Amino acid sequence: MNYLSVENVAKSYGERILFSDISFGINKDQKIAFIAKNGTGKTSLLNIITGLDSPDSGKVISRNGIRISYLAQEPDLNNNLTVEETIFASDNNILKTIQQYESALENPEDEEAYQKAFEQMEIKNAWDFETQYKLILSQLKLDDLHQRVSSLSGGQKKRLALATILLNSPDLLILDEPTNHLDLEMIEWLEQYFAKENITLFMVTHDRYFLERVCNEIIELENGQIYQYKGSYSYYLEKKEARIQAEQASVEKAKNLYSKELEWMRRQPKARTTKSKSRIDDFFIIKEKAHKRRQEHKVQLEINMERLGSKIVEFHNVSLSFGDKPILNKFDYTFKKGERIGIIGKNGTGKSTFLNVLTLKVKPDGGKVVIGETVKFGYYTQSGIQSKEGQKVIEVIKEFGEFIPLTKGRQISAAQLLERFLFDRKKQYDYVEKLSGGELKRLYLCTVLIQNPNFLILDEPTNDLDIVTLNVLESFLLDFPGCLIVVSHDRYFMDKIVDHLFVFRGEAEIEDFPGNYSDFRSYENSVVTEKETKPSTETNKKTWKKDQNNALSYEEQKEYKRLERAIVKLEDEKKEIESVFANQALTGEQVDEYSIKLQKIINEIDEKTASWFELSMKMDS
Numbered sequence: 001m002n003y004l005s006v007e008n009v010a011k012s013y014g015e016r017i018l019f020s021d022i023s024f025g026i027n028k029d030q031k032i033a034f035i036a037k038n039g040t041g042k043t044s045l046l047n048i049i050t051g052l053d054s055p056d057s058g059k060v061i062s063r064n065g066i067r068i069s070y071l072a073q074e075p076d077l078n079n080n081l082t083v084e085e086t087i088f089a090s091d092n093n094i095l096k097t098i099q100q101y102e103s104a105l106e107n108p109e110d111e112e113a114y115q116k117a118f119e120q121m122e123i124k125n126a127w128d129f130e131t132q133y134k135l136i137l138s139q140l141k142l143d144d145l146h147q148r149v150s151s152l153s154g155g156q157k158k159r160l161a162l163a164t165i166l167l168n169s170p171d172l173l174i175l176d177e178p179t180n181h182l183d184l185e186m187i188e189w190l191e192q193y194f195a196k197e198n199i200t201l202f203m204v205t206h207d208r209y210f211l212e213r214v215c216n217e218i219i220e221l222e223n224g225q226i227y228q229y230k231g232s233y234s235y236y237l238e239k240k241e242a243r244i245q246a247e248q249a250s251v252e253k254a255k256n257l258y259s260k261e262l263e264w265m266r267r268q269p270k271a272r273t274t275k276s277k278s279r280i281d282d283f284f285i286i287k288e289k290a291h292k293r294r295q296e297h298k299v300q301l302e303i304n305m306e307r308l309g310s311k312i313v314e315f316h317n318v319s320l321s322f323g324d325k326p327i328l329n330k331f332d333y334t335f336k337k338g339e340r341i342g343i344i345g346k347n348g349t350g351k352s353t354f355l356n357v358l359t360l361k362v363k364p365d366g367g368k369v370v371i372g373e374t375v376k377f378g379y380y381t382q383s384g385i386q387s388k389e390g391q392k393v394i395e396v397i398k399e400f401g402e403f404i405p406l407t408k409g410r411q412i413s414a415a416q417l418l419e420r421f422l423f424d425r426k427k428q429y430d431y432v433e434k435l436s437g438g439e440l441k442r443l444y445l446c447t448v449l450i451q452n453p454n455f456l457i458l459d460e461p462t463n464d465l466d467i468v469t470l471n472v473l474e475s476f477l478l479d480f481p482g483c484l485i486v487v488s489h490d491r492y493f494m495d496k497i498v499d500h501l502f503v504f505r506g507e508a509e510i511e512d513f514p515g516n517y518s519d520f521r522s523y524e525n526s527v528v529t530e531k532e533t534k535p536s537t538e539t540n541k542k543t544w545k546k547d548q549n550n551a552l553s554y555e556e557q558k559e560y561k562r563l564e565r566a567i568v569k570l571e572d573e574k575k576e577i578e579s580v581f582a583n584q585a586l587t588g589e590q591v592d593e594y595s596i597k598l599q600k601i602i603n604e605i606d607e608k609t610a611s612w613f614e615l616s617m618k619m620d621s
Contacts, residue, residue, distance in 0.1 A: 001028040003066050003172050003200060004049065009058035011044050018044055021058070022226050024219055026172065031194065031201040033211050033233070036221040037422075038438025038466045042204045043073070045221075046176050049202070062172075069170035073177050073437065073464075075161030077149045083160055084145035087137075092168050094129045097121060101130075136163050139189050155181040155347045162190070175203035179210055180463050183347045184489050184517075206467055208233055208492040305482055308337060308454040309374035312483060313358065318367035319508075320350075320357060327353050328364065329508035335455075335483055342494045342517065343487045345504025351487050352382065354504070355457055358485075378453025382460050385444035387432040393443060394418060394428040397450070404450050421446045422469075437464040445473070454482035462490040491517050514562040519569075526568045556615055563612040570605045574598065 003026050010020035018041030026032060036042050047053035049060055050070040062068065077086060088099045097120045104110065104117040121127060137143075140159040152160065158181040165173060179187045187210065194201060194214045205211060211218075211233035218229040218236040227243065229236040312335040320328045327350035343351050356362040357369060359377050387396055397404075397414040405411050412420075418428050421442055435443065441464045448456075456477075462470055474496050477484060488494055494501075494517040501520055503511040513520050577598045580586070586594065 002026075002063060003028055004060065004062045004068075004202075006045075006049065007059050007061065009045070009048060009055045009060065011041055011048065011053075011055050017224075019221060019224060022221065022224075023058075024226055024228065026200065026202050028171075028200055029198060030217055031199075031215045032203070032217045032219055033215040034202065034204050034219050034221070035236075035467060037468055038442060038464070039436045040221055042221075043176055043436070046070070046072075046174055046204060050174055066171040067168070068172045068174065069165040069168055070174045071161055071165055071176065071178055073180060075157050077157055077161060079148070079150035081149055082146050083142055083149070083152075086149060086160055087145075087164050087167065090164055090168050094124055094126050095133070095167060097124050097126050098130050098133060101126070133167055136166055139193075140186065153347065155183065155186075158182060159186065166193075170199075172200045172202065175201065175205070177205055177464065178203060179205060179207045179489060182489060184344055184491065185346060187489055187491075206462055206465060206470060207490060208467065208470075305480075306376045306452050306454045307374055308482055309372050310337075311370075311372035312337065312375055312455065313372065314370040316368050316370065318357065318364045318369060320353070320362070320364045320366075321508075322353075326508035328357065328510075330367065331508075331510060338481065338483065340477075340484045340497060340499045341486070342498035342501045343485060343504065344494070344501055344517065344520070346506065349504035349506045350508075351504050352459060354502075355379070355459060355485065355487065359457065375455050376451070376453050378448045378451055378456045380445065380448045380456075380458045380461050382463075385432070385440055385447065389433075391432050392429050393423055393432060393435070396432060396443060396447060400447065400450055405452065417446065417450065438466055438469070441465050442469060455484075456480060456482060457485045459487045460489070461486070462488055462493050512561075513565075515565055519565055522572075523565050523568060556618070560612065560615045563608050563615070567605060567608050567612060570601055570608070574601050574605065577601070 005023075005025045007023050008021050009023070011018045012020075022045075034042060034045070044053060048055050050068065051060075052070075078089070081089065088095055097117075101117040101121050104114040107113065121130075137145075140163050142156070142159060142163055149157065149160070162178070178190065182190065187207070191210055191213050201214070203215075213232075215232065217231070218233065220227045220229070220236070220240070227240070229239050231239070314335070315331050315333045318328050318331045320326075343354070345351055353362060357364055359379055360369065360371065385396070394414055397418055401414070403411045403413055404417050415425065415428060419425070423439075423443070432440070432443070441461075445461070461473070465473070470490075470493065474493065477497050484497070486494065486497055496516075498516055500515060501511075501513040501517065503513050503520065505511065513523070515523070577594055580594055581591075
């Protein structure tokens with residue numbers, strides 16, 4: 001069943017054409033991701049589909065009677081309402097029935113009003129919906145229903161808008177970067193909710209794990225053309241690569257044919273037959289195809305990193321509180337060369353505050369932070385670029401100099417540097433306030449990197465960046481020789497970039513986990529499973545805290561945690577191979593192959609368990 005059709009839609013702003021003549025449809029139960037580079041009009045298209053904007057040409061046709069809800073990047077909420085009033089302000093009749101019932105509960109002396117509200121709950125079968133309503137509010141951590149919208153953080157506002165939309169149960173839900181401003185716990189809950197619910201989705205998102213696990217179709221806008229892929233994100237990557245190779249082969253074939261036809265054209269006499277005229281018409285079609293080029297421009301990141309000495313950053317018994325809320329408590333840590341740390345934790349646990357203490361923007365209550373003489377921070381903050389009113393893109397870069405130093409003593413002009421960040425000469429003279437969200441982030445990233453930092457701090461760098469830019473940034477960071485700290489809710493990004501994690505638990509509890517985010521989730525899930533199945537052997541959480549009285553050295557504590565994680569992973573691999581033996585008919589060669597693998601894993605488990613046991617005995621002594 002078709003819910004909505006986009007037919008030959010075009011949109012431009014002045015001379016800048018975002019897209020033209022694009023068409024596609026959205027059908028019931030499809031979960032579609034819309035992918036395009038920054039500045040090509042993703043949000044503009046969503047606004048056109050939802051009726052917030054109109055196209056220059058073409059039309060959007062929606063099925064009569066379908067309910068469409070839109071979650072924008074920045075939700076439009078009434079600051080004067082409370083959380084509860086915002087939720088009940090929707091057009092959902094069942095929600096209004098629940099509101100009347102809850103009001104009746106608050107006035108038990110009015111028995112008639114209570115009886116009437118109770119009957120309406122029965123008539124509209126609102127009891128199940130009330131359970132769902134409370135579950136969604138609980139999962140999205142909207143516990144204080146009387147809190148004013150004006151006092152909510154950006155993340156809380158996003159969760160409130162999301163809750164309101166989910167409770168309205170739309171036929172078609174349109175989402176613009178739904179994971180922005182949500183913490184990892186919220187993102188994973190939302191991912192699971194969308195994956196299991198029969199809901200039709202059309203979304204723009206840069207979260208590649210979210211794409212992989214939720215979407216069953218990808219629509220890509222590239223060079224003004226629409227390409228559709230019926231499958232997950234990994235399927236899209238595979239098929240896109242195959243499409244590009246096929247296009248290149250087609251162009252090469254056309255070039256060869258063009259050379260032959262060009263020679264024929266030069267030999268032809270002026271008098272043309274009907275047959276030769278037809279061949280001449282074909283020649284111009286071949287010529288156009290032969291000269292077709294892919295607009296495959298990518299961001300080029302290249303900096304001249306300042307030399308980093310042996311002394312980097314040291315935390316000595318650092319403590320910090322805001323009122324009664326502790327952020328750091330006698331925190332000790334010495335950063336080493338080449339460290340790549342990811343920081344995760346719920347919103348409000350002090351992640352950004354920690355970065356401000358690290359960069360001396362916030363003074364601790366106790367202890368001290370020592371910065372090495374050679375350290376040069378590059379700090380990419382959530383607040384983004386701070387430009388002056390009426391400032392043009394190139395003027396932002398020229399504040400750092402007309403020429404920018406690169407590696408090996410080279411330098412380039414400000415204009416050339418901007419071209420490497422995909423700002424063409426015309427775009428460089430646009431006003432900064434005219435840039436899209438992704439373009440602003442790309443420009444900000446440019447201003448951070450051209451200062452040649454050797455200690456790079458990235459606080460939510462992936463928000464609003466397109467997937468192409470993210471891939472380039474990841475490749476750059478993998479080769480970055482300095483220290484790196486990343487705070488991000490992008491799990492794919494974290495998995496690819498970091499070596500270990502600082503896990504902010506709240507109440508000044510910070511754990512150093514030796515692995516990436518997927519390793520951490522795997523470990524956490526195994527601990528939960530173990531607690532549920534073997535409560536008597538519950539993992540002692542103290543072994544995962546930085547304990548001043550622990551008999552293990554810091555390096556031994558890290559090794560202990562690494563071994564524990566590795567053993568869990570190996571046990572999972574062992575179970576997988578054992579299930580293959582149990583459930584599949586194997587050839588003699590396959591039996592030998594899997595037997596060798598199984599024995600190797602068993603040996604590794606024994607070896608690591610022995611090492612873990614030695615450290616465990618030392619810790620208990």
